[in-house]
Amino acid sequence: PxxxxxxxxxxxxxxxxxxxxxxxxxxxxxxxxxxxxxxxxxxxxxxxxxxxxxxxxxxxxxxxxxxxxxxxxxxxxxxxxxxxxxxxxxxxxxLIPVEPAVDLAEAAGSGPDTRLLCAAYDFYPKRIRVTWHRDGQEVTSGVTLSEAMPNGDWTYQVRSYLDFGPGRQHGVSCTVEHISLREPKVYHWEPSVNRSERGFLVGGVCALLLGAVVLSSGLIKYRRWFCPRA
Structure with a gap:
């Protein structure tokens, strides 16, 4: 720009x-x-x-x-x-620091573990600190941090990943510290339904819809057979 x-x-x-x-x-x-x-x-x-x-x-x-x-x-x-x-x-x-834009989302992964991505981009100068916390305590295990990469327009981007097992999604947050920020910014992760639960949910909805169709068809046939027109 x-x-x-x-x-x-x-x-x-x-x-x-x-x-x-x-x-x-x-x-x-x-x-x-x-x-x-x-x-x-x-x-x-x-x-x-x-x-x-x-x-x-x-x-x-x-x-x-x-x-x-x-x-x-x-x-x-x-x-x-x-x-x-x-x-x-x-x-x-x-003299012109640029505040980073931050995205916190679930990254594509394999297996039952969850991988979160905290991406900060379009910031200047280069120096930045991205950390993970769970229930207010800094997390260092399962963290992967990339080097700050230039975008070609004097701004930079950096990515940090957090891998953890099932049932540990709650209370997770990503903290970003940069000279353009008056104080560290904290981004809280809102866990969504995991893949297995999502599969059960989709299957349950499909079963309910199929049951509703079958029940409706049965009621229509019942009325035709046992409720003759006057």
Whole structure:
């Protein structure tokens, strides 16, 4: 999904209080999408309220906008030791944490055991903690946790599985901790009818429907035989 982030910093600097010289700079960072190459870093340089020069990361150098600005920009552009590292963009990204979306569901499995899946996805930054609890106590046995995998848009996803035997579904919850959350979020598992019980239930419903059909047919025949029309 397309995103936009704007960072603005103003840095004033008094060159001489006696003569009233005043210089300040504006630092801008425009992030129009999740692609780092589309992030633009700008510096506007002012002297005594005059816009003298600007740096644009897309252009890659300083541009003079006034007589004094042309001279200063030329000196800055000739300095081989002047440069801007891409690391500040990573710092900007850390300022925008994305809350994870979480799904808690029963995963497909074999045998009588139950497997639950707690999936957290579309979160940023990468670091996240997913734990299982039963009746308020953390569960470590039967837990399988995958590594946080990148989605390709700076967000991540992670999956955690919990395997347990029959009759232990109650009181199970999944807890997710992330920097985007003010406090850990707890997702409670509501156990549904298991496969064996579901089979008995379906069979019972079918038997009731068949019995109702047979009973209805018998009543109709009885009325025809023993209740002749007047």
């Amino acid at each position: 397309e995103a936009f982030f704007f960072l603005y910093i103003a840095v004033p600097c008094f060159l001489s209080y006696t003569f009233g010289f005043f210089m300040y700079s504006n630092f801008w960072c425009d992030v129009h999408s999740a692609e780092r190459l589309q992030a633009e870093y700008l510096i506007d340089w002012y002297f005594n309220r005059e816009h003298t020069m600007r740096y644009n990361s897309t252009v890659g150098h300083w541009t003079g906008l006034s007589r004094a600005g042309f001279i200063t920009a030329s000196h800055f552009n000739e300095d081989d030791h002047d440069g801007f590292l891409p690391e500040p963009l990573q710092l900007v990204n850390l």
